[in-house]
Amino acid sequence: MQLELRHLQAVCQIAEAGSLGRAARRLGVSQPSLSAQLRRIERVTGGDLFVRSRNGTEPTPLGRFVLARARRVLSEMDALGTRARTVAADAPLRLGCILLVLVDGLLEQTDLSLSGQEITVDVEHSVTALTRMLGAGRYDAIVYGEVNDHEVPLPEGVLARTLIPEEPFSIRLSAHHPLAGREHIELADLADEPWMTLVEDDDGGPEAFLEACARAGFVPRLRHRIADRKMQYALIAGGRAVALSQPTAPRAEGTVVRPLAGAPLHGRIRLAWNRSAVPARQAELLYRAAVCAYLSNVDNNAFHRAWWDTHPELHPPYELPELQASDA
Numbered sequence: 001m002q003l004e005l006r007h008l009q010a011v012c013q014i015a016e017a018g019s020l021g022r023a024a025r026r027l028g029v030s031q032p033s034l035s036a037q038l039r040r041i042e043r044v045t046g047g048d049l050f051v052r053s054r055n056g057t058e059p060t061p062l063g064r065f066v067l068a069r070a071r072r073v074l075s076e077m078d079a080l081g082t083r084a085r086t087v088a089a090d091a092p093l094r095l096g097c098i099l100l101v102l103v104d105g106l107l108e109q110t111d112l113s114l115s116g117q118e119i120t121v122d123v124e125h126s127v128t129a130l131t132r133m134l135g136a137g138r139y140d141a142i143v144y145g146e147v148n149d150h151e152v153p154l155p156e157g158v159l160a161r162t163l164i165p166e167e168p169f170s171i172r173l174s175a176h177h178p179l180a181g182r183e184h185i186e187l188a189d190l191a192d193e194p195w196m197t198l199v200e201d202d203d204g205g206p207e208a209f210l211e212a213c214a215r216a217g218f219v220p221r222l223r224h225r226i227a228d229r230k231m232q233y234a235l236i237a238g239g240r241a242v243a244l245s246q247p248t249a250p251r252a253e254g255t256v257v258r259p260l261a262g263a264p265l266h267g268r269i270r271l272a273w274n275r276s277a278v279p280a281r282q283a284e285l286l287y288r289a290a291v292c293a294y295l296s297n298v299d300n301n302a303f304h305r306a307w308w309d310t311h312p313e314l315h316p317p318y319e320l321p322e323l324q325a326s327d328a
Helices: 003-015 020-025 031-045 063-087 103-113 127-135 205-215 227-235 281-294 304-310
Strands: 049-051 056-059 095-096 119-123 140-145 158-168 170-174 194-196 222-226 244-246 254-261 265-275
Touching: 003 020, 003 056, 003 127, 020 031, 020 056, 031 127, 049 119, 095 127, 095 281, 103 119, 103 281, 119 194, 127 140, 127 265, 140 205, 140 281, 158 281, 194 227, 205 254, 222 244, 227 254, 254 304, 265 281
Parallel strands: 095 119, 095 140, 194 222
Antiparallel strands: 049 056, 140 265, 158 265, 170 244, 170 254
């Protein structure tokens, strides 16, 4: 076997994630599959690249040697792609997102706002992967979330703007659940429920969720980790799990969405773009498209419309404010 770019990416992802499990989730593969791939890579490189420790997975001396060169090769490949795009004047705008509700309507809105501009939208399950690929030039812009006080570090040369400064997380549960008829649900009342694990593990969500549960007096039973929404909804409708949800989430047969009392968890939605690839006017149009995609979902749940109307200070402005440069 010869080493390929995907092998170098896997090695780097394991190092960045700090464990095979987290790296597998970010790469979208199973942990056994990634472990098998790592063993094949180690046979080519001639020794163990990582060791397990109390702090997770750490590179060996050989692993650090391979990592340094892998990152150099991947950086050169990223630079090649970025330089090639500057030559191709008609290259499409490449947008990366995590699995936010607004993604469903974003492509339609960008078609309206960026008429004549080809755009591609890809969904990732890792904010770390999104920001790394933005910095490497694989994406021109990204839409991502942050939970509670977590702040995602951005690469140099990137501008960022907040779309939605705050939205309170809600709960999706079976329409037949004993709590389904309540207007608000206390987090403590869900202590004995099996939970759907959050898809993203690097936006501050898992840590904030565990802290909120601890304050409510319990440790959640995390039973399922599923990225496909239809599969999530089917499990919830069958009473086999409950899950955190954005308040703008659409209706799904057999389930209901209810607000959490006291709003112990809240999210923030942001747009970031590479200023060398996205002109200010195009960034403004992209911002407006994302805002319109979000606002089109505000009425999905009456409780969120009521909350939204009482918090005008959180409504996104349409004028372009002073931009925040990450390398300023």
